[in-house]
Amino acid sequence: MKWFQEGHVAIVTGGSRGLGYALTRELLAKGLTVIADGRDPVALDRAARSIRSEAPAVGPRLIAIPGDVADRDHAHALIAAAQRVGRLDLLINNASTLGATPLRAVADLDRKTLSSLFDVNVFAPIHLIAHALELMHRSEISTVVNVTSDAGVEAYPAWGGYGATKAALELVSRVLAAELQGTSTRVLLFDPGDMDTAMHRDAIPDADPSELRDPTDSARALLRAIAEMKQQLERARAAELTPA
Numbered sequence: 001m002k003w004f005q006e007g008h009v010a011i012v013t014g015g016s017r018g019l020g021y022a023l024t025r026e027l028l029a030k031g032l033t034v035i036a037d038g039r040d041p042v043a044l045d046r047a048a049r050s051i052r053s054e055a056p057a058v059g060p061r062l063i064a065i066p067g068d069v070a071d072r073d074h075a076h077a078l079i080a081a082a083q084r085v086g087r088l089d090l091l092i093n094n095a096s097t098l099g100a101t102p103l104r105a106v107a108d109l110d111r112k113t114l115s116s117l118f119d120v121n122v123f124a125p126i127h128l129i130a131h132a133l134e135l136m137h138r139s140e141i142s143t144v145v146n147v148t149s150d151a152g153v154e155a156y157p158a159w160g161g162y163g164a165t166k167a168a169l170e171l172v173s174r175v176l177a178a179e180l181q182g183t184s185t186r187v188l189l190f191d192p193g194d195m196d197t198a199m200h201r202d203a204i205p206d207a208d209p210s211e212l213r214d215p216t217d218s219a220r221a222l223l224r225a226i227a228e229m230k231q232q233l234e235r236a237r238a239a240e241l242t243p244a
Helices: 018-029 041-054 056-061 072-085 111-136 160-179 198-203 215-227
Strands: 009-012 033-038 062-066 090-093 142-147 185-191 233-237
Touching: 009 018, 009 072, 018 033, 018 041, 018 090, 018 215, 033 041, 033 056, 033 072, 041 056, 041 062, 056 062, 062 072, 072 111, 090 111, 111 142, 111 160, 142 160, 142 215, 160 185, 160 233, 185 215, 215 233
Parallel strands: 009 033, 009 090, 033 062, 090 142, 142 185, 185 233
Antiparallel strands: none
């Protein structure tokens, strides 16, 4: 089966900037219908207008729905939009939060910060997946992508809270793939690397942008990883892939 056919449908969370914005543009360019969300309605509207100005033919294939992925009603609205289109081939759980910045040492983490981190980075993807699977199983092949980070497997000072959520998401993804054996839905863990994004600047304000990846390069690497999947579960790193 050829991936990224016209008529296929994708949900991309966190689509107003960074990797999510780049993924939305790349998927639309391949003919997909993309349902993208963002917490800031102004930023999401600006992103949608920018994409449409570059490619007027996109038209109704871009469905922008503002909202917070941690809001259950918003998650249901994303799935309802896919149901109205009639299918869902790709779910990319890209939206995430760093929590409070500057990032805090483990000893300084409080329950409120941790709760917010897990709500957005772990519980929200699980909830969205749970409601997406019925529709995704109707496709010949569908893919759940959970965007992870090396902070989930490496010990970086001050990254304990965020890293813990990504470690949890990795384990959940592996269990999900085991539970989906025999179905048409696959699971991909994708590490996009350190990118030149607002989120990275919030985390490391003094980072040299010239040493960071362009989000578009990471987006294209992700599309290549999806197209080349052969197993029920795979983990890919943008640094090890050339763009599609």
